[in-house]
Amino acid sequence: xGKKNEIVMSGIRPTxxxxxxxxxxAVKNYVRMQDEFECxxxxxxxxxxxxxxxxxxxxxxxxxxxxxxxxxxxxPDKVALYCQSHVYETSELYLYLNMMAYKGELEKxxxxxxxxxxxxxNVNAGLLTYPVLQTADIILHxxxxxxxxxxxxxxxxxARNFANRFNHRYxxxxxxxxxxxxxxxxxxxPSLDGAGKMSKSENQFATLYLSDDDDMIRKKVMKAKTDSxxxxxxxxxxxxxxxxxxxxxxxxxxxxxxxxxxxxxKCTIRYGDMKKQLGEDMVRFIxxxxxxxxxxxxxxxxxxxxxxxxAEKARKSARATMELVREAIGLKYF
Ligand code: TYM
Numbered sequence: 001x002g003k004k005n006e007i008v009m010s011g012i013r014p015t016x017x018x019x020x021x022x023x024x025x026a027v028k029n030y031v032r033m034q035d036e037f038e039c040x041x042x043x044x045x046x047x048x049x050x051x052x053x054x055x056x057x058x059x060x061x062x063x064x065x066x067x068x069x070x071x072x073x074x075x076p077d078k079v080a081l082y083c084q085s086h087v088y089e090t091s092e093l094y095l096y097l098n099m100m101a102y103k104g105e106l107e108k109x110x111x112x113x114x115x116x117x118x119x120x121x122n123v124n125a126g127l128l129t130y131p132v133l134q135t136a137d138i139i140l141h142x143x144x145x146x147x148x149x150x151x152x153x154x155x156x157x158x159a160r161n162f163a164n165r166f167n168h169r170y171x172x173x174x175x176x177x178x179x180x181x182x183x184x185x186x187x188x189x190p191s192l193d194g195a196g197k198m199s200k201s202e203n204q205f206a207t208l209y210l211s212d213d214d215d216m217i218r219k220k221v222m223k224a225k226t227d228s229x230x231x232x233x234x235x236x237x238x239x240x241x242x243x244x245x246x247x248x249x250x251x252x253x254x255x256x257x258x259x260x261x262x263x264x265x266k267c268t269i270r271y272g273d274m275k276k277q278l279g280e281d282m283v284r285f286i287x288x289x290x291x292x293x294x295x296x297x298x299x300x301x302x303x304x305x306x307x308x309x310x311a312e313k314a315r316k317s318a319r320a321t322m323e324l325v326r327e328a329i330g331l332k333y334f
Contacts, residue, residue, distance in 0.1 A: 008037040008180070009143035011044040011084065011134075014061035015052055016200035017209040018068045020286075021189035024250055025149025029182055031073040033147060039079035040141045040314055041069065046084045046091075047133060050126040051115060063297055066306060068210050071293035080317070082310030084137065089318035093136040093325060094129075100165045101132045110154055135159040139166075139174045141317045146177050150186040151197065153179055170328040173321075190247070192224040194240030211290055214283045221279040226271035233267055244271075248278050251285040 010026060012018070018027070030041055043065045045058065052058075062083060074081060084090060106112060106128045116123045126133075134155050138146055139162075146156055156179040163174040179186055191198050191206035198207040208220060225240040237245065241264075248257055256277060263269035296302065326332060 004036070004038060006037050006145065007040070007141050007143040008033050008145045008147065009040040009042075009138050009141050009177075010147050011042045011047070011137055012065055012069075013044045013048045013200070014058065014065045015048045016061065017211045018065060019189075019198045019200060019210065020208045020247075020250070021149060021187075021198035022200075023072060023210065023289075024189050025151075025181075025187045026147055027069060027072045027074070029147035029180065030069070030079070032182060033145070033180075034075060034078045037145065040143065040317065041074065041079055041081050042087075042137065042310075042314070043083050044134075044137070047130060050124065050130055051119060051122070053122070063300070063303055064211075064293075066303055067293045067296040068289070070296050070306070071210075071289045076306045076310060080310050080313035081306055082314045083307055086307065086311035087140070087314045087318050089315065089322045090133070090136050090140055092322060093140050094133050096325065096329060097132045097136055097162050097166070098129055100162060100169065101129060103128075105158070105161075106131065109158070111151075131155045131158040132162065135162045138177045139163050140321055141314070142174055142321055143177050144175050145180040147180045148186065149197075150188040153186060166328075170330075173324050173328050189250070190243035192220055192243075192247075194225040194243060208282060208286065210286055210293065212286060213290070214287060217282050217286055218279040221282060222272075222275050224275060226275070229269050229271065230264060230267050234265055235267075237264065241271075244274065244278065248274075248281070252278065252281045256281070 010030060012022060012026065030039065033039055043062050045062055048058070048061075049055075066081065069081065070076065109131055112128060112130065115127055131154075135158065138159050146152075146159075148156065156177065160176045163176060167174055181187060189198050190196070191203060192208070193203060193206035195206075196202075200207075205220060205223065208217060212220070224244055226244070227238070227241070230237075245257070245260070248260065260269060260274050260277075
């Protein structure tokens with residue numbers, strides 16, 4: 001599947017260290033898509049300002065996200081890998097789209113309600129219009145596919161609405177962007193405490209970061225919530241046990257998974273052994289990415305080159321779209 005002339009776009013906020021959810025929900029797909037499509041992947045630094053006004057760590061975080069993406073296999077020669085703030089056209093499109101986004105629908109967005117609850121003293125207009133900026137990122141390249149995790153589903157639905165509204169009002173400029181995953185469903189990597197998903201800034205001990213050292217990985221996995229095991233053959237797994245199996249499916253071999261499935265069904269499972277195995281398999285998965293990312297991060301000259309080249313490619317595509325947008329809106333007076 002896939003044709004080079006179909007366009008892919010996605011982004012990650014530089015608000016902390018990348019984790020297993022970012023990898024399996026997003027970056028893993030990016031790496032596969034880079035050989036099949038025309039791809040634009042960015043560090044969403046403007047979005048991070050909606051919740052992280054203090055920018056002391058921004059530069060280090062931007063470098064970190066870029067390095068981790070490259071360490072996971074993204075090739076800056078194959079894709080446009082860039083920073084959102086370097087593509088000024090994004091802000092212009094964001095402004096036009098804001099005239100088509102209604103207060104009521106923005107206030108109903110789940111991520112807006114969550115963030116407003118978490119930071120009641122900073123419910124700013126940028127936070128309210130976060131999905132509008134995300135739409136601008138995507139349709140600026142007239143992208144068709146957007147590789148994201150399950151938590152971004154609603155934002156993608158809004159992006160489709162805004163794109164359609166623009167087309168309806170001013171004429172057909174944008175395709176309808178779709179959330180994308182190579183499997184059949186969007187991914188949600190659960191947190192280790194059995195509650196919610198892995199996340200960059202919440203509950204850091206229940207999240208496995210691509211930068212965690214080996215001992216930290218083992219320690220976090222061993223602390224994952226379990227119980228004394230099933231007492232009847234063929235029992236249904238509680239959510240937190242299901243989550244451990246789910247994590248195992250991401251990094252362990254089929255034989256290992258099958259063994260623990262059988263042990264569970266026979267009520268002979270030992271969760272201590274299972275977590276030990278999962279810890280080792282996680283270390284084997286994460287350690288090479290961590291080491292590679294560290295060496296890339298230390299090469300600031302290389303990263304500067306990546307950002308410059310990425311911005312150039314992204315702006316070329318952005319400029320072409322904005323010509324069409326201004327024309328369609330009627331902002332051409334001579
Ligand atoms: P962000 O930075 O929160 O997350 C980056 C990507 O990682 C995915 N993800 C997960 N997937 C599975 N399980 C998890 N536990 C998990 N946690 C995070 C997210 O779904 C996402 O794909 N609003 C976006 C950034 C953005 C963007 C865009 C995305 C800005 N502009 C344009 C796509 C297109 C965000 O906050 O992602």
